[in-house]
Amino acid sequence: MSAVTVFGLCAAAAVGLGLYGLITNPQPLRKIIAFNLLGSGVFLLFGVVGRRGAAASIGNDPVPQALVITGVVVAFSATALAIALVLRLFQKAGSTTLSDDAPPGADPNLPGG
Amino acid sequence: MSIATIFEIVLAAVVLGLGIWTTAVRETYSATVGFVAYGLLVALIWVRLDAVDVALTEAAIGGGLGGVLLLGAAARLRNAELMVTETPGKVTRVSAAALSVLIATALAGAVLLLPDSVSTLAPTVVAHAWATGLTNPVTNVLMAFRAMDTMLEKVVLLLAIVGVWSLAPDSAWGGHPGPRHQADPNGVLAFLARLLPPIGIVVGIYIFWTGANHPGGAFQGGAILASMWLLAIMAGLTDTPPVRSRRLRFILVAGPGLFLIVGLGGLCFGAAFLAYPPALAKPLILGIEIAMILTIATTLGLLLAGAPERSAKR
Numbered sequence: 001m002s003a004v005t006v007f008g009l010c011a012a013a014a015v016g017l018g019l020y021g022l023i024t025n026p027q028p029l030r031k032i033i034a035f036n037l038l039g040s041g042v043f044l045l046f047g048v049v050g051r052r053g054a055a056a057s058i059g060n061d062p063v064p065q066a067l068v069i070t071g072v073v074v075a076f077s078a079t080a081l082a083i084a085l086v087l088r089l090f091q092k093a094g095s096t097t098l099s100d101d102a103p104p105g106a107d108p109n110l111p112g113g
Numbered sequence: 114m115s116i117a118t119i120f121e122i123v124l125a126a127v128v129l130g131l132g133i134w135t136t137a138v139r140e141t142y143s144a145t146v147g148f149v150a151y152g153l154l155v156a157l158i159w160v161r162l163d164a165v166d167v168a169l170t171e172a173a174i175g176g177g178l179g180g181v182l183l184l185g186a187a188a189r190l191r192n193a194e195l196m197v198t199e200t201p202g203k204v205t206r207v208s209a210a211a212l213s214v215l216i217a218t219a220l221a222g223a224v225l226l227l228p229d230s231v232s233t234l235a236p237t238v239v240a241h242a243w244a245t246g247l248t249n250p251v252t253n254v255l256m257a258f259r260a261m262d263t264m265l266e267k268v269v270l271l272l273a274i275v276g277v278w279s280l281a282p283d284s285a286w287g288g289h290p291g292p293r294h295q296a297d298p299n300g301v302l303a304f305l306a307r308l309l310p311p312i313g314i315v316v317g318i319y320i321f322w323t324g325a326n327h328p329g330g331a332f333q334g335g336a337i338l339a340s341m342w343l344l345a346i347m348a349g350l351t352d353t354p355p356v357r358s359r360r361l362r363f364i365l366v367a368g369p370g371l372f373l374i375v376g377l378g379g380l381c382f383g384a385a386f387l388a389y390p391p392a393l394a395k396p397l398i399l400g401i402e403i404a405m406i407l408t409i410a411t412t413l414g415l416l417l418a419g420a421p422e423r424s425a426k427r
Contacts, residue, residue, distance in 0.1 A: 003161065004162070005224060005225065006125045007125055007158055007162065008225075009221050009225075010125040011224075012217045012218075012220035012221040012224060013129055013221075014128075014129070014132050015216060015220055016214060016217025016218075017135075017213070017217075018132075018136070019209070019213045020209050020212075020213035021136040023201070023205065023209035023212075023213075024201050024205065026200060026201065027141055029141055029145075029186055029187060032183075033144055033148050033183065036148065036179070037132060037136070037148065040152070040175065041220075044155065045220065045224070047158075047167065049227070050162070050164065051162045051163060051164075052233075053232065053233030054233070055235040056235045056236045056238075058238070058239065058250055059162075059163025059164070060162055060163045060164040061233045061234055061235050062234070062235060062238050062250035062251045062254045063234045063238065063259070065167050065251045066251050066254035066255045066259055066262070067259075068164075068167050068170075069167055069330075069332055070262050070263060072167070072171060073170070073174060073270065073332055073409075074266055074269050076174050076178065076179055076182075076416070077270050077273035077416060079179065079182065080273060080277060080416035080417065081273045081276045083183070083186045083419075084280050084419055084420050085280065087420070088280040090190055091282075
């Protein structure tokens with residue numbers, strides 16, 4: 001079993017772990033982390049497949065590499081937006097629960113802003 | 114079994130262990146720390162996969178700036194996360210576990226059963242490197258062959274910052290993002306915030322400049338510049354600029370704006386949208402990259418600073 005395969009299996013496991021965490025963790029921040037874990041597994045799969053495309057004295061196919069670099073930056077900006085939303089929810093409602101019941105201490109008549 | 118293979122298996126096992134820890138641990142703060150460590154070790158995997166450009170990006174953005182973002186949020190939400198008591202039922206957990214195992218097994222099977230015939234674009238990229246005058250194949254793909262992706266990604270960064278800013282309360286509309294940081298002026302943080310930025314700025318610009326021919330580029334360099342800026346902000350040496358500032362907004366649109374202008378120029382005078390004339394390709398790409406690194410550093414820094422919280426007048 002080559003090293004590339006080992007990392008490929010690791011990436012597959014990261015996707016599975018991320019998906020499980022995304023579904024079962026009730027806290028939004030944990031969901032964001034789990035989603036990033038899932039994404040990182042997908043990126044690694046790109047790298048593993050790209051490593052097989054090593055040719056012309058380049059160790060890894062440059063096209064998937066460029067796609068992953070773009071993907072990492074987009075994932076970061078999406079994470080930053082998600083965290084800003086969670087922090088604002090906490091500021092407004094005093095809790096970060098995603099359940100439908102009104103969280104304790106939240107005032108529905110709070111003026112906007 | 115060579116030492117390199119053993120190292121790779123140990124690395125994969127540690128990364129997997131950190132992934133499990135991140136998912137399973139009870140406390141959110143511990144999960145965040147686990148994820149930051151995971152991100153840094155994943156950068157090592159990228160080095161082993163011979164993708165140093167991705168490794169630099171993953172370490173700087175995935176591990177470094179992402180870590181600061183997640184740790185900051187975890188610290189601010191520490192009390193809120195403790196209050197959460199609802200947990201999903203047993204049925205949900207079992208079906209989620211079954212689904213995850215199914216998907217992970219399918220992916221692992223796909224990795225193990227990859228066909229022997231390999232399709233690769235590497236020779237094509239090398240064969241067309243003359244058109245840009247740059248020798249780093251990844252920069253060539255990012256800035257020329259798939260320039261459209263990179264331009265749209267800049268637009269995504271811009272949309273993200275607009276989204277974050279629109280979460281500002283009315284009282285702080287157009288004001289300074291994030292809290293005003295205070296640090297002991299004689300403490301370690303303030304000392305490092307004076308010592309490191311000159312070095313970090315040189316390293317960031319070097320990584321950007323060398324990206325034309327070696328691993329590096331505007332993303333990685335921009336992330337380093339952004340972290341130096343954030344260090345000075347966190348030590349209280351400087352403040353985040355008010356988001357209503359016109360100069361700031363000009364810097365934010367400079368990268369994608371110049372990219373778009375050059376792209377339209379290609380449409381008017383050249384063969385296609387974003388087609389560079391070969392004689393001018395290198396100066397054009399460098400010009401776009403200089404505008405881009407400023408935009409990237411500013412955007413990443415402001416994304417980390419968060420929504421405006423203080424009015425600009427104070």
